[in-house]
Amino acid sequence: MPNTMPPCPPRFSEADRITWDLSDSLGDDRKFREKLFAKLPTQFQVPAARTYRKLFLSLGRTTANSYLRELVENLEYHITELATNEEAVNLYAERRSLECSNMISGSASELDAYNKVADYIENLGFQAPIVKKNITLPGALARLRDPGWWKLKIRHIYPERFESAAIRCGMVHSKMSLYVSSESLFAYRARCTRNKNVLARLEMTNEEGQTYSLEDLIELSVSNPVNRRNELMARLFGFDKIAKECDHLGLFITITCPSRMHARYGKTGHVNPRYDQTTPNEAQQYLCELWARIRAKLKNECIHVYGFRVAEPQHDGTPHWHILLYTNRSNEQSIRDTCLHYSLQDSPDEKGAKERRCIFKVIDWNKGTGIGYIAKYISKNIDGEHLDTDLHGNDAKNSALRVAAWASIHRVRQFQQFGGPSVTCWREFDLSPALVPLPR
Numbered sequence: 001m002p003n004t005m006p007p008c009p010p011r012f013s014e015a016d017r018i019t020w021d022l023s024d025s026l027g028d029d030r031k032f033r034e035k036l037f038a039k040l041p042t043q044f045q046v047p048a049a050r051t052y053r054k055l056f057l058s059l060g061r062t063t064a065n066s067y068l069r070e071l072v073e074n075l076e077y078h079i080t081e082l083a084t085n086e087e088a089v090n091l092y093a094e095r096r097s098l099e100c101s102n103m104i105s106g107s108a109s110e111l112d113a114y115n116k117v118a119d120y121i122e123n124l125g126f127q128a129p130i131v132k133k134n135i136t137l138p139g140a141l142a143r144l145r146d147p148g149w150w151k152l153k154i155r156h157i158y159p160e161r162f163e164s165a166a167i168r169c170g171m172v173h174s175k176m177s178l179y180v181s182s183e184s185l186f187a188y189r190a191r192c193t194r195n196k197n198v199l200a201r202l203e204m205t206n207e208e209g210q211t212y213s214l215e216d217l218i219e220l221s222v223s224n225p226v227n228r229r230n231e232l233m234a235r236l237f238g239f240d241k242i243a244k245e246c247d248h249l250g251l252f253i254t255i256t257c258p259s260r261m262h263a264r265y266g267k268t269g270h271v272n273p274r275y276d277q278t279t280p281n282e283a284q285q286y287l288c289e290l291w292a293r294i295r296a297k298l299k300n301e302c303i304h305v306y307g308f309r310v311a312e313p314q315h316d317g318t319p320h321w322h323i324l325l326y327t328n329r330s331n332e333q334s335i336r337d338t339c340l341h342y343s344l345q346d347s348p349d350e351k352g353a354k355e356r357r358c359i360f361k362v363i364d365w366n367k368g369t370g371i372g373y374i375a376k377y378i379s380k381n382i383d384g385e386h387l388d389t390d391l392h393g394n395d396a397k398n399s400a401l402r403v404a405a406w407a408s409i410h411r412v413r414q415f416q417q418f419g420g421p422s423v424t425c426w427r428e429f430d431l432s433p434a435l436v437p438l439p440r
Contacts (some may be wrong), residue, residue, distance in 0.1 A: 008413045013037060015049035022056045022064075032065060036072045041080045043183065044071075044169050051170040054271045067168070075165040082154055083162030083353070084187040086194065093150035100144040110137050117144050126153055140155075159184060159409045164279045167263050167317050174315035175269030178394065179402040180409065188405035216324075223314045225383040227290075232378050233371070234413055236308055236324070240263060243326040250363030251332070252373045253292065253323040253339060256356065257283045258347040266318040274350075280317045280410040286346075287311070287321055293342050295418070303331045306419025309372075313406045324374045336360060381407075381414050 008020040015037040023029040033052070037045050044181055048071060056064035081088040101118050107113035114137060118128035121144070129140040129149075143149040166181035173220070177185075202214040222228045244249055261278040278286075291309070298305060307325040314320055327335065337432060343358040363370050379385050381403050384396030407414050417423070 007329060011184075015040075015045040018049040019053050019056070022053060022061075029061065029065070032411055033068065033402060036068050039072050040075060042174060044166070044171070045077060047170040047176070048155070051168075051271055055273075059273055071165060071168055074161060075169075079161055079165075080183075082158040084159075084183050085191070089151055089154050090147075093147040093154060096121070096150050097145055097147045102143055104145065110141060114140060117305065118140075118412050125157065156411075158188070160279070160281060160411070163317070163409050164277075168277060170264070170269075170271065172317050173264035173269040174266055178315055178399065179313045179317055179406045184409055185402060185405050188408060189401070195308075226385070229378060229382045229385065231427075232308075232382075233375065235417060235420075235423065236371055236374065236378070238326075239307060239326060239417075243370065244365060247329070248282055248326045249329040249332055249371075250365070250370045251323075251325045251327070251335065252361040252370070253325060254359045254362060255287065255321075255323065255339070255343055256319065256320040256358075257286060257318055258357070259350050261286070262314070262316060262318050266315050269315075278318075280313065280319055280406070280412065284311060284319045284410065284412050287319060290342055291321070291323075294338055297338050297342070298331075298335065301334060303327065303334055304419060305331075305335070306417075308374060308415065308417050310374060310381060311401060311407075311414050312377060312381050317410070319410075319412060322374060324370050326370070378415070 008017045012020070012034070016034055019033055034050075037049065040048055048068065052064050052068050055067055078088075078092075082092060100121070103117050103120065104113040107116055114128065114131070120161075121128055129135050129143045131137050131140050135143075163172070163181060163184050166184065171177055171181045172179065180188075196215065199215040199218055201215065203211050203421065204214055204217065205211045218224070220227070222231055240250075242248075258383050259272065260276045261283045262272050263275045295305070303323050305327045307323065309321050309323040311319050311321050325335070339358050339360075340354075344353060347353060361373070363373060376387060379387055380396060380400060382400060384398075384400035387396035403414075406412070
C-alpha cells in the first residue's frame, strides 16, 4: 500500500479504521466497505473487519470483497432479529400467516391457492408443506395459515443462518466464543427459560383422574440431562460387559472433517484460507454419509460391529465424531482399512490428513474399559457433571451449555448407538420414582 494514504477521519467506524489502509489511491475499496459495514449488526462489524483484513492481505482484494458482500447478504438486520428476538419471531409469524390467509381466500381453487402461496413463501426463503400421504392439500393450506407453523419454520432456519454467518465473521473460535456465538447462546438460554416457565404452568390428568405438573413429568424423561447421561452410561456399560465376556476387540475411533470445513485454526483462531463456508450442519451430514458408507462396506463383508458414537463440536463449531466400536478381534485390520479409505476420499493430499483424519486407539482390557474412553465425552456434551474443565480450560458445565446450544441450532444428533437392540425396551421399564399427584 502507498505511504501517501490519508489518515482515517474521526467520523468513521472502528471497522472502517481497521481496514482503512487496504485500498487503492482512489479509495474505492473504502467506499465499498463503508456501505457494507453500516448494514451489519453492530456486534458483527469489528470481527468482520478483522477477518476482511486477514483475507485481503493473504488472498487478495477480490476474495476479501466477496467475503464481505456475501456476509452482508446472509446477515441482514431482520435475520438477526428473527434468530435472537422472540417478539420479532411472533410478529413475523403473525404477519406471514395473515398474508397467506388473504391469498388463499382470494384464490379460485385450493390448488391455485397452494401454488400461489408456495411461490410467495419460496421468495421468502421457506418451503411450503409438500402434499403427500400424510399431508392433504387442505392440510397444507391450514399449516400456511397457522402462525405456529411459521414459528417452527423460523426457529428452524434463522438461528442456523445467523450462527453460520457468525462463524464466517470470526465470532466463533477458541479466542473469541467457543462452539457458538455469545448472541446465540443468550438466545438459547432465554428460550430454555421460556420453555421451562410454560411447562411449569401446564398440568396433565391421566385416565385415573390424577393430575401432574408437566414440568415434573419432563424431569423424569431423558429430557432431564441427568437421566439422559445415566441412560447412556447404563447402555454403554451393557455393551462393554458383553464385549469383555465375548473377548471382543474394543476400538476408539476419532473421525474429523477435512480442513476445508474448518473456519478457524485451533491454536491461533486465525482464519483458515481453505475454508469453503461449509456449515456445521453440512459437516455433520458429511460425517453421517461417511459413517453410512463405512457400515455398508463392513456389512457387505459380513463384519458385525456394535457400540456408540458421539458428535461434538470443535472450537469453531465444526463437528467431529468419537466412536467406541466393538467387534471380533479378527476384524481389526479390515475395519482400520475401511475407515481410512472412506475418511481420505475427500481432500486426501492435504497436510496431516493421513495422520489425523481418522485416529485409532485399541482398548487395553488390562488397563481399563471402553467406558473410560468415552464417558468424559458423554458428560462433556450433556451437563459437564464430574468434570472440572474442558479441553480449553473453561468450566465444564458452562461449556456443556454451549454444546447444547450448538446441537440445537445446527440440529446435530449428539449420541447414537449402532449394532445393538432398540432402546425402547429399556425405556418401557418403570424405573422412575413415583410421582405425587398435584392437590386437586
